[in-house]
Amino acid sequence: MxxxxxxxxxxxxxxxxxxxxxxxxxxxxxxxxxxxxxxxxxxxxxxxxxxxxxxxxxxxxxxxxxxxxxxxxxxxxxxxxxxxxxxxxxxxxxxxxxxxxxxxxxxxxxxxxxxxxxxxxxxxxxxxxxxxxxxxxxxNEHTYQSSLHRFDNTVARLESELANATDADERLQIENQLNYWRRHVEAQSExxxxxxxxxxxxxxxxxxxxxxxxxxxxxxxxxxxxxxxxxxxxxxxxxxxxxxxxxxxxxxxxxxxxxxxxxxxxxxxxxxxxxxxxxxxxxxGRISLVQAYYTDLTEEIKRLKDLGYSAEEAAARADLREHERTLGVRQLGANLEAVQRMYDIWDGLIQ
Ligand SMILES: [Zn+2]
CATH class of the missing domain: 3.60.15.10 (Ribonuclease Z/Hydroxyacylglutathione hydrolase-like)
Known part of the structure; x- marks a missing residue:
């Protein structure tokens, strides 16, 4: 070692x-x-x-x-x-x-x-x-299950990249990544x-x-x-x-x-x-910056929900770009999974 x-x-x-x-x-x-x-x-x-x-x-x-x-x-x-x-x-x-x-x-x-x-x-x-x-x-927790899919997808993507790669250096690089992710997927069986x-x-x-x-x-x-x-x-x-x-x-x-x-x-x-x-x-002081994001996200999604927008629409329209400088939020919109969950909690579907 x-x-x-x-x-x-x-x-x-x-x-x-x-x-x-x-x-x-x-x-x-x-x-x-x-x-x-x-x-x-x-x-x-x-x-x-x-x-x-x-x-x-x-x-x-x-x-x-x-x-x-x-x-x-x-x-x-x-x-x-x-x-x-x-x-x-x-x-x-x-x-x-x-x-x-x-x-x-x-x-x-x-x-x-x-x-x-x-x-x-x-x-x-x-x-x-x-x-x-x-x-x-x-x-069967959804977060765990989606991680399994994500790692399988990573392996599949690298396999197809390898199949299409001709340059020797590039192939070696992809092979290394593939081995790394295959080892991880194998380790999950334990x-x-x-x-x-x-x-x-x-x-x-x-x-x-x-x-x-x-x-x-x-x-x-x-x-x-x-x-x-x-x-x-x-x-x-x-x-x-x-x-x-x-x-x-x-x-x-x-x-x-x-x-x-x-x-x-x-x-x-x-x-x-x-x-x-x-x-x-x-x-x-970073705690306050992150705190402000969750407060603003809550207010913004609540506002859009009250206007009658669906979770999909609210996720697309949410504007949190005032957090660009502190948290790098550059694009209009918010994470759909998060917004859907907020809707489900407000609708009493999740406790
Ligand atoms: Zn976590």
């Missing part, structure tokens, strides 16, 4: 600073960066590492590694058991302590399907809704949906091993059971997908409630947000 450790002030690490494309100032949030075969581990505090896939294996989502005196707590487990095992291998480059506890930020497949990699004795803590989802019919062993509704605090870890539920947002995992001493929060650098997937979301939930997040004293996807966010 190739392990390279760069100190934050070394010349090399300056080249490795994350691309904070959505902030004007480039601020490093890492004390150091460790590169493993499969991951980049940003050390964000003593014994706390933000784990992102480096492209060797498909992880799809980020994870957090929190070292305590005698053990390790992780938040989220990636998309497949194979990706989870890669995470465990990467953890081994920074600590040989056992991983005893996993916290689910939310139920989505890309954050929870790596869980079996961490063994049968693992304590898994999640929101009650996460438990309901992962013990319900997770295989998935065993693994629910929390312990649940919470509003708040839980872990005090073991010289580390305070708070789990907060501020309301529904990206799913019905999003947790913010907060380290009060370090002022770091792992936000799952309730806030990302941009707009989150809304297919299981509660858009009309989202801004209120983020208001709860703003009540924490935070200096670094580690999202479920993408790089860390040092500009905490």
């Amino acid at each position: 190739g392990r390279e450790f760069f100190l934050a002030n070394s010349a090399q690490s300056r080249l490795l600073l994350p691309a904070l494309i959505y902030t004007l100032s480039i601020v490093s949030y890492a004390q150091g960066v460790i590169t493993t075969d499969t991951h980049r581990l940003d050390q964000v505090a003593d014994g706390v590492y933000f784990a992102t896939g480096n492209g060797d294996i498909y992880t799809m989502s980020n994870a957090l590694i929190i070292e305590r005196e005698d053990d390790i707590v992780i938040v989220d487990s990636h998309i497949t058991p194979a990706a989870g095992r890669a995470l465990l291998d990467s953890i081994r480059t920074v600590s040989d302590k056992p991983v005893t506890t996993l916290i689910n930020s939310h139920f989505h497949y890309d954050h929870s399907n790596g869980t079996p990699a961490f063994g049968d004795d693992l304590e898994i803590i999640g929101h009650e809704v996460t438990y309901e989802k992962l013990t319900g019919d997770p295989e 998935i065993v949906f693994t629910p929390p062993t312990q649940t919470l509704r509003d708040k839980m605090t872990l005090y073991r091993g010289g580390r305070e870890i708070q789990l907060h539920y501020f309301g529904r947002a990206h799913t019905g059971g999003d947790l913010a995992i907060y380290l009060p001493k370090e002022k770091i929060v792992f936000s799952g997908d309730m806030i990302l650098g941009g707009i989150s997937y809304m297919g299981d979301g509660y858009v009309a409630e989202w801004a209120d939930t983020l208001q709860g997040l703003k009540g924490l004293d935070i200096k670094l947000i580690l999202p479920g996807h993408g790089p860390g966010i040092t500009d905490v």
